[in-house]
Amino acid sequence: MKYHIVQLGCQMNISDGERVQKVLDEMGFEPTDREEEANLLGVIACSVRQKAIDKVYSRIQKWNKWKNKKNLITFVTGCVLPADREKFLKQFDLVFAMNELPDLPEMIHQYGMVTPAGLQSLDKGLQEMELPEAETRNEAAFRLETAVLPGHEEKLRHPEKGIEDFWHITPKYGSGWEAFIPIQNGCNKFCTYCAVPYTRGREVSRPSGEILNELRDLVEKGYKSITLLGQNVNSYGLDKKGEEVSFAGLLRMIGEFGNQRKEKFWVYFTSPHPCDMTDEVIEVIAQYPCLAKQIHLPIQSGDDAMLVRMNRKHTV
CATH class of the missing domain: 3.30.750.210 (Transcription Regulator spoIIAA)
Known part of the structure; x- marks a missing residue:
């Protein structure tokens, strides 16, 4: 299975992206320069620059259309303001801070992304969940993620917590x-x-x-x-x-x-x-x-x- 990452923003985001790639490589994913080939699509975002956020919205609209044709999981991380995070939750499957990167394998496994059959199993499970009114698939998946990873919300509120574990990841x-x-x-x-x-x-x-x-x-x-x-x-x-x-x-x-x-x-x-x-x-x-x-x-x-x-x- 393949992944494609779009990096936006400053040198720090580029450095962060190198650690994200290392985690995905160690999970067995292969990088691809062609986003249409990927099963996992991610953005290293930058809320500091509005132009960068506009690019994120442009990408995710295209990616979500692809979900009708193939098994696909999307994520966004990097410098993301709380207000932008709330908006992203309605469009991306995973939204996480960099201090949560060591937990990414567990997050992805929660989505069943080990084989294409695993993805189909996840989709079926989300479809069978009893969702509150107006809750999207992405929001339902986020509820599932936070239920399994109880420290998720704490790390989102305090981005500096857990950053030491992030630094221990060797970059690609x-x-x-x-x-x-x-x-x-x-x-x-x-x-x-x-x-x-x-x-x-x-x-x-x-x-x-x-x-x-x-x-x-x-x-x-x-x-x-x-x-x-x-x-x-x-x-x-x-x-x-x-x-x-x-x-x-x-x-x-x-x-x-x-x-x-x-x-x-x-x-x-x-x-x-x-x-x-x-x-x-x-x-x-x-x-x-x-x-x-x-x-x-x-x-x-x-x-x-x-x-x-x-x-x-x-x-x-």
């Missing part, structure tokens, strides 16, 4: 020379225009040992361009309250690792926040050859009054 990297390493998830800034705190939850930093292990594995495999990812990377470690290193400390550890290697590689990061940028970070970047000599710093506006309205907490 999409390139042989460039890779992303998530170091942090969520954001505490609450800029007025941004949906991330509501889709990703509060900031959670990944243990530095895990980050270095993933980096070491990539370098040994010949990767040359590696980007550290987070919604606010330079707040890395602040949620640990002194139990972990700072972002500058993490970069220093990476720099020391780079000095010990014969291979040449370069480490980038995105996205930082101006409020959390420090002189120490800049000094560390200048000190170590493997740390790329560039900084993407999203100031967002050249007008202080606009920055106040945006709740950016910094001036020009």
